[in-house]
Amino acid sequence: MTPWILGLTGGIGSGKSAVVEHFGRLGVHWVDADHAARWVVEPGRPALATIAARFGDQVLASDGSLDRAALRRLVFADPVQRQWLEQLLHPLIRQEVADKLAQAQSPYAIMVSPLLIESGQYRQATRVLVVDVPEALQLERASRRDGVTEEQIRSIIAAQARREERLRHADDVLVNDRDMSWLAAEVESLHRFYLTLRGGKA
Structure with missing residues (x-):
């Protein structure tokens, strides 16, 4: 059976990578549009x-x-x-993303993209999971990770879809404002739920 596609997105510093890497450890095939962009x-x-x-x-x-x-x-x-x-x-x-997703062997596959909504890529997904985070935490994480100023992070945030717009397209929302063990448990819970879906729908 062809895997259904989960679109995963979130603003800069929301923790998309940590989320999708944990899905990967659970055996889910994933492709990052940022990697494809490179x-x-x-x-x-x-x-x-x-x-x-x-x-x-x-x-x-x-x-x-x-x-x-x-x-x-x-x-x-x-x-x-x-x-x-x-x-x-x-x-x-x-x-590039479509070619990589076509190689998936898992029941569902994940397409990760920071611009999932803005680029229209969400139309290629059956469900959309938004990793959400309060803006203050977003700024702190992103500037610490990338070693850039808060002003630069704000300009990137401004170029991405507004948080409200992302959430409007979400089928599922994961609020990533706690520690890694909590995040892992949330991902595992979502994974169990996704395995019960037929073609991405309940």
């Missing part, structure tokens, strides 16, 4: 040449790979450039 711009892939042709060598690292931080600085400040980049990359990322 694969589609690897040296030798057409997208990298297209990006370099538009922005010049300033977006390339010395080894010829994409300097993601340089590109981020250029596009976050300019909605037109960000839109151009998204129109180039989103279809490629969607295809």
Whole structure:
């Protein structure tokens, strides 16, 4: 039977990675759209040449790979450039994710994406799980993890779907504001529930 697809999303610093890695330990196949976003711009892939042709060598690292931080600085400040980049990359990322999900052997498979709602990827999922976290905790976790300023984190939050918008699309919500053992128990509970579903529906 073809696995049904669970879309997993949450704002920056919400703990999506910790959640999906625990699902993975339970034997669930998962694909991260962020990883796919890196694969589609690897040296030798057409997208990298297209990006370099538009922005010049300033977006390339010395080894010829994409300097993601340089590109981020250029596009976050300019909605037109960000839109151009998204129109180039989103279809490629969607295809990459679909190819990887097609390899799943588990009863359901997870598509993780910070832009699940904004990019329309949620339409490829049968259910949506939102990892939610209070904004103060989100800022603290993300700035500690990425070593960037609160202002930069706020600009990323502003570019992502508003929390209310994410929650509106959610079938399931996991509030990740406690410790890792509590989180693991919550994931295991959701997993047991998901195994009872037929095609992602109760």
